[in-house]
Amino acid sequence: MHDDLEQQNVGGEEFIAFRVGDQEFCVEITSTREIRGWSQATKLPHSPDYIIGVINLRGTILPIMDLSARLGMGLSQPSERHVIIVVHLRDKTLGLLVDSVSDILDVGPDHLRPVPEVNPSMSSEMFNRVIVIEKRIICEISLEAITPEMELQAA
Amino acid sequence: MSLDDIKETFFAECADQMAELETGLHEIQSSGPDIDTVNAVFRAVHSIKGGAGAFGFAALVSFAHVFENALDVIRNDLNQVNEDRMDLLLRSVDVLSDVIEAERTGSEPDDTSGLANDLETAFGLAEAAEDADDGDDALADFAPVMIDLADLGVAGTPAGGSFHISFAPHASLYLKGHDPLRFFRELADLGTLSVTCDTTDLPKLSELSPDESYLKWQIDLETESAREDIEAIFDWVDGECALSIEETGAPAADDGASLDAFLQSLDESDGGIADIDDFGRDPEMEPADAANPVADLIGSLEAADIGAPARQVEEQADAGNSDDGSEDAGARAGKKEVKKASQTIRVESEKVDRLINLMGELVINQAMLAERIGQAGFGNASPAALALVELQNLTREIQSGVMAIRAQPVKPVFMRMSRIIREVCSATGKKAMLELEGEHTEVDTTVIEGLIDPLTHMIRNAVDHGIEDPEKRQAKGKPTHGTVKLSAYHSSGRIVIEIKDDGAGINRERVLSKAIEKGIVARDAKLSDDDIDNLIFAPGFSTAETITDVSGRGVGMDVVRQSIQALGGRVNISSEPGHGSLFSMSLPLTLAVLDGMIVKEAGQTLVLPVSAVLETATLKPGDVYTIGKNNRVVKMRNQLIPIIDVGRQLGFADKRTDFTKGTIMVVEGGKNGMGAFLVDSIEGQQQVVIKSLESNYKRVPSIAAATILGNGQIALILDCDHIVSHQASDPDTAVIQSMAG
Numbered sequence: 001m002h003d004d005l006e007q008q009n010v011g012g013e014e015f016i017a018f019r020v021g022d023q024e025f026c027v028e029i030t031s032t033r034e035i036r037g038w039s040q041a042t043k044l045p046h047s048p049d050y051i052i053g054v055i056n057l058r059g060t061i062l063p064i065m066d067l068s069a070r071l072g073m074g075l076s077q078p079s080e081r082h083v084i085i086v087v088h089l090r091d092k093t094l095g096l097l098v099d100s101v102s103d104i105l106d107v108g109p110d111h112l113r114p115v116p117e118v119n120p121s122m123s124s125e126m127f128n129r130v131i132v133i134e135k136r137i138i139c140e141i142s143l144e145a146i147t148p149e150m151e152l153q154a155a
Numbered sequence: 156m157s158l159d160d161i162k163e164t165f166f167a168e169c170a171d172q173m174a175e176l177e178t179g180l181h182e183i184q185s186s187g188p189d190i191d192t193v194n195a196v197f198r199a200v201h202s203i204k205g206g207a208g209a210f211g212f213a214a215l216v217s218f219a220h221v222f223e224n225a226l227d228v229i230r231n232d233l234n235q236v237n238e239d240r241m242d243l244l245l246r247s248v249d250v251l252s253d254v255i256e257a258e259r260t261g262s263e264p265d266d267t268s269g270l271a272n273d274l275e276t277a278f279g280l281a282e283a284a285e286d287a288d289d290g291d292d293a294l295a296d297f298a299p300v301m302i303d304l305a306d307l308g309v310a311g312t313p314a315g316g317s318f319h320i321s322f323a324p325h326a327s328l329y330l331k332g333h334d335p336l337r338f339f340r341e342l343a344d345l346g347t348l349s350v351t352c353d354t355t356d357l358p359k360l361s362e363l364s365p366d367e368s369y370l371k372w373q374i375d376l377e378t379e380s381a382r383e384d385i386e387a388i389f390d391w392v393d394g395e396c397a398l399s400i401e402e403t404g405a406p407a408a409d410d411g412a413s414l415d416a417f418l419q420s421l422d423e424s425d426g427g428i429a430d431i432d433d434f435g436r437d438p439e440m441e442p443a444d445a446a447n448p449v450a451d452l453i454g455s456l457e458a459a460d461i462g463a464p465a466r467q468v469e470e471q472a473d474a475g476n477s478d479d480g481s482e483d484a485g486a487r488a489g490k491k492e493v494k495k496a497s498q499t500i501r502v503e504s505e506k507v508d509r510l511i512n513l514m515g516e517l518v519i520n521q522a523m524l525a526e527r528i529g530q531a532g533f534g535n536a537s538p539a540a541l542a543l544v545e546l547q548n549l550t551r552e553i554q555s556g557v558m559a560i561r562a563q564p565v566k567p568v569f570m571r572m573s574r575i576i577r578e579v580c581s582a583t584g585k586k587a588m589l590e591l592e593g594e595h596t597e598v599d600t601t602v603i604e605g606l607i608d609p610l611t612h613m614i615r616n617a618v619d620h621g622i623e624d625p626e627k628r629q630a631k632g633k634p635t636h637g638t639v640k641l642s643a644y645h646s647s648g649r650i651v652i653e654i655k656d657d658g659a660g661i662n663r664e665r666v667l668s669k670a671i672e673k674g675i676v677a678r679d680a681k682l683s684d685d686d687i688d689n690l691i692f693a694p695g696f697s698t699a700e701t702i703t704d705v706s707g708r709g710v711g712m713d714v715v716r717q718s719i720q721a722l723g724g725r726v727n728i729s730s731e732p733g734h735g736s737l738f739s740m741s742l743p744l745t746l747a748v749l750d751g752m753i754v755k756e757a758g759q760t761l762v763l764p765v766s767a768v769l770e771t772a773t774l775k776p777g778d779v780y781t782i783g784k785n786n787r788v789v790k791m792r793n794q795l796i797p798i799i800d801v802g803r804q805l806g807f808a809d810k811r812t813d814f815t816k817g818t819i820m821v822v823e824g825g826k827n828g829m830g831a832f833l834v835d836s837i838e839g840q841q842q843v844v845i846k847s848l849e850s851n852y853k854r855v856p857s858i859a860a861a862t863i864l865g866n867g868q869i870a871l872i873l874d875c876d877h878i879v880s881h882q883a884s885d886p887d888t889a890v891i892q893s894m895a896g
Contacts, residue, residue: 042869043759044848045805046856054852056863059515063852092851 012108015131017138018085018098020068024138025098026105026131031087031143035101038082049075052097057086064095070146071126089143096141105138107131115139165206166259167501172199173252177570180248181589184241188233197226203255214264215254221271222247225278235278243277246270246581249574317404318378318385323371323397333392335372341388346378375403504600507560514557515844519867521550526866554842562597565643565652568606569594572614572641579618586625586635587618587656592642598650602742606652609715609726613654613738614639616712621658621736631733633657645766646741646823649724649859649876654738661730663687670696688728688736692716741876743845743859751862751872752820753838757802760870761834762843762862763820767875769829770821771837779814789819789831796821796831804878805857822875830879845872857881 015026016035041053041064050069054061064084068076076082076097084095115127126145131138179196183189204219225244229235250270257264274280320342324335342348353371363369376385382400389398525543533539573589580587622628622637629635640655667687670676675693682690690696691712719726724742751762772791779798780788788795798819802808811817811833820832843862846869848855859874 040868042861042871043807044852044855044871045807045858051852054848054861054869056519056867056869059512059519059846059863061846061848061851061861061869094851 012106013112015105015107015138015140016085016101017103017105018083018101020071020098021073023073024102024136025067025141026138027085027087027096027141027143029104031089033086033088033093036084036086036095038078038080038084038097041078052078055084055095057093057095060093062086062093062095064097065146067096067098067141067146087143089147092147094143094147105131105133107133162210162259165210166255168206169203169255169259172203173248173255174567174570175199176251177248177573178566180241180244181570181573181591183236184245185590188229188236190230190233193226193230193233197223197230200226200251203251207258210258212258214267215251215258218247218251218254218267218271221274221280222251224280225274228278228280240277243270243274245573245577247274249577252574316378316402318374318376318382319401319403320374320376320385321371321397321399321401322374322389324368324392325395325397326366326368328392328395329368331395333395335370338388338392339372339374342374342376342385345380345384346376349375502560504561507557510557511561511844514554515846515863518550518554518844519863521546522864522866551842554844561599563600563603564595564597565603565606565650566591566594568603568610569641569643571607572610575611575614576618576639579615583619584624585618585622585637587622587637587639590638590640592640593644594641596643596645596650598643598742602650605718606742609718609740610641610652610654612712612715614641617654617656617658617736617738621656621660623659646876649741649743649874652740652742655735657735660732660734660736661688661691661728663732666690685729688730691728692726743847750840751843752840753864753870754818754820754834755836755838756834757805757808759802759805759807760838760864760868761801762870762872763822763832763875764859764872765840767822768820769823772819772821774815774817774819774833776815778819787814791819791821791831794829796829799830799832799878801832801834801873801878804881822879828879830875832873832875832878843870843872 014029016029016032017024017026019025036057039055041055043053044051044063047053050066052064052066054063056062066076066078068074076099078097081100083098083101085098085101086093086095088094111131111133113130113132115130126142127139128142129140131140176196176199179192179199182192183196200219200223204216204223207215207219222244225240225247229240247270250265250267254264254267322335322338324333328335339348339350351373353373354369356371357363357369378385382402385400389396392398521543525547528539528543531539569591576587576589579585617639618637622639623631623633625635628637638657640653642653642655644651663684667676667682667690670687670690670693671678671680673696675690675696676682692715693713696713716726719740719742724740726738726740728736728738730736750765752765752768754761754763770791774789778789778791780790780795782788782795787798789798790796798814800808800811803810814833817833817835818837820834820837822830822832843864845860846862848858848861855871857874857878859872859877861869861871864870
């Protein structure tokens with residue numbers, strides 16, 4: 001599957017792709033800080049179900065979002081096999097719980113499509129663009145859109 | 156170090172001195188004058204004046220000078236203090252701080268002559284001034300050393316003056332065909348000359364060698380020309396005579412002259428320049444131009460020590476002081492200055508933050524190490540375990556040291572408020588005093604910075620809206636002086652700051668009608684007294700009849716609430732009509748260390764601030780009473796305390812059904828009384844580093860902050876105030892409370 005990718009324009013945009021359930025999603029590699037294994041999170045009271053809790057990232061309190069739950073695909077059962085993608089948005093850092101990291105993509109503009117109108121249960125507002133390569137369809141997550149609550153009430 | 160850096164240091168020192176000054180005056184005002192305080196205040200003004208003189212800030216120097224003279228009157232006789240004079244001195248502090256600010260920003264300082272005149276009149280300085288000289292004597296007795304890096308080296312060569320020249324030709328001079336008489340003629344062209352021939356070295360005739368030079372000349376010259384012109388005359392015989400040119404009198408009122416005077420005093424005290432003969436090329440000679448190396452030396456000395464220009468000048472001035480009448484006080488003040496000057500350094504706060512983060516990591520790593528050593532099977536008495544104990548002790552000490560750097564007392568902010576009160580009082584004609592309590596309470600510097608604006612607003616409001624006019628107060632039988640009490644204390648891991656005034660309290664009728672008029676509440680709204688009080692925090696609300704400079708733009712309390720919320724705090728008001736209002740702010744200590752009680756509940760580790768826990772007890776059957784439908788209370792301390800099911804409250808567990816086991820912690824919940832927190836077990840007590848949840852997430856209700864435990868896990872620190880108040884109130888009032896912050 002790397003063959004088609006190597007033919008992509010060098011200098012296109014880079015994404016980090018990951019699996020949640022049976023689907024593939026991605027975020028821009030520039031907003032990614034690091035990838036780390038799952039560790040037990042401390043639950044937060046009065047928080048939405050997709051906020052699993054907080055973990056200690058080298059002295060920083062890092063909130064962990066269950067991406068599957070956030071996208072309406074059901075709660076994850078976090079295990080050793082899960083992966084946390086640490087992303088940075090404005091001045092905040094957030095961990096996204098995903099099943100596994102699948103790929104690093106260098107994508108030219110001809111593979112980037114606008115988000116189609118999909119069924120309302122999986123809100124299309126949460127995606128920026130869709131990457132279409134051969135048979136793979138990878139939605140780019142809009143970090144802004146999945147963290148509205150954090151934005152609004154940011155102290 | 157550039158001149159700008161030095162100025163920066165000066166202004167930073169000014170800020171410290173101003174704080175000292177304000178504190179001192181406040182102390183004098185509240186508990187009467189005492190000589191040590193008066194001296195401290197005097198020194199502060201004196202230091203500012205000294206430093207300002209070094210930088211040539213004329214406006215600052217002249218005002219500080221008058222201020223200082225006024226303080227000197229008090230210093231000499233403590234009975235000279237009275238209310239009007241104190242008032243004047245306090246106003247002078249404000250003006251002085253304005254002038255400093257103006258000098259710092261390079262803008263034109265406001266005219267201070269009005270207040271300066273007032274000071275002179277009130278303290279009887281005018282007569283003294285006339286005695287000394289007519290009129291412009293502000294600088295007469297004070298000649299600071301000007302620091303001018305650009306031409307420090309050549310300073311001290313003003314044009315003209317009187318010179319004393321010692322001229323001792325070597326034999327070689329004559330060999331080359333020079334004639335001393337020619338030099339005297341040329342010198343005579345420069346001004347009035349008087350020449351004395353020194354024949355003391357002339358031997359007896361029998362011992363006289365015709366090839367030797369025995370004669371020396373002492374020449375006094377009054378001239379308009381500069382030193383260089385004199386030196387030029389002797390250019391031809393450079394190295395062939397011993398020559399010294401000393402300035403004996405300088406033309407007055409030249410800036411550079413002060414350095415010369417300084418040099419001269421140095422000469423005198425050191426027993427003449429002979430000591431620094433080494434600078435001359437020939438040790439036998441009178442150093443030909445010794446003054447210049449001295450000037451260079453002084454220059455380099457000053458450049459090296461220039462970081463503390465104020466002190467240097469001050470010491471000089473202090474020495475001068477002890478010459479005049481106030482010998483005792485001056486000398487004592489001087490001595491104490493040396494003893495008292497605490498060594499401080501200024502560090503960027505980011506550096507401290509980094510240190511604190513690393514500290515947290517160290518603590519966690521150490522806990523991990525302890526776990527590993529335990530796993531490796533070393534016994535408690537093994538060298539490894541003992542070394543670990545030492546490490547733990549060290550870590551604890553480092554931790555408290557690091558934390559102490561970041562925490563600062565709220566005092567400086569509180570002291571600033573006394574100025575605000577004075578300003579508002581003079582603008583409104585009201586009379587009010589500031590009373591401080593707990594001003595040594597320490598809180599993180601970021602909180603302190605964030606506090607200034609909201610506090611300023613609230614203090615203004617307290618005086619402008621709260622305190623009544625003196626006449627009204629008198630009519631009500633209150634003292635004419637209103638009191639605004641500012642207090643700070645720690646409560647359940649937060650800092651609480653209260654502003655209490657003894658004014659009229661909130662006029663609920665007016666507040667309500669205004670709120671209705673502005674459309675903030677519906678006309679038929681049914682509001683409790685508390686709700687009405689809290690309306691003043693609503694956006695766009697202002698009850699001021701006329702819009703004044705002081706307050707009344709209708710942004711005040713709204714902005715106050717926002718900025719306190721931005722700090723992660725809450726603000727509340729309670730008011731008693733006719734007796735005043737109490738604003739109470741509760742703020743997090745952000746980076747402060749917390750003594751935490753570690754508890755387990757519903758599988759989670761939680762931390763309660765030890766300061767909030769009054770008592771712990773194991774729950775026994777029969778302790779719990781049920782009141783009404785679902786309210787359970789426990790009887791402790793002769794009181795019925797509502798039981799708070801912590802796991803349920805936080806949503807970690809379903810409602811507890813078994814009230815026969817577990818541990819009860821009686822917790823003080825701020826103004827909302829007590830609560831009996833029911834948890835599974837108590838794990839222990841330890842110091843924890845407070846980590847903000849807001850920085851990456853948001854504020855979570857009932858949670859004050861988070862911390863990282865020894866095992867690397869995060870534990871949440873409970874906000875006891877919030878938990879107690881929210882369990883105590885029914886859902887409807889809870890909405891209002893959350894609106895109030």
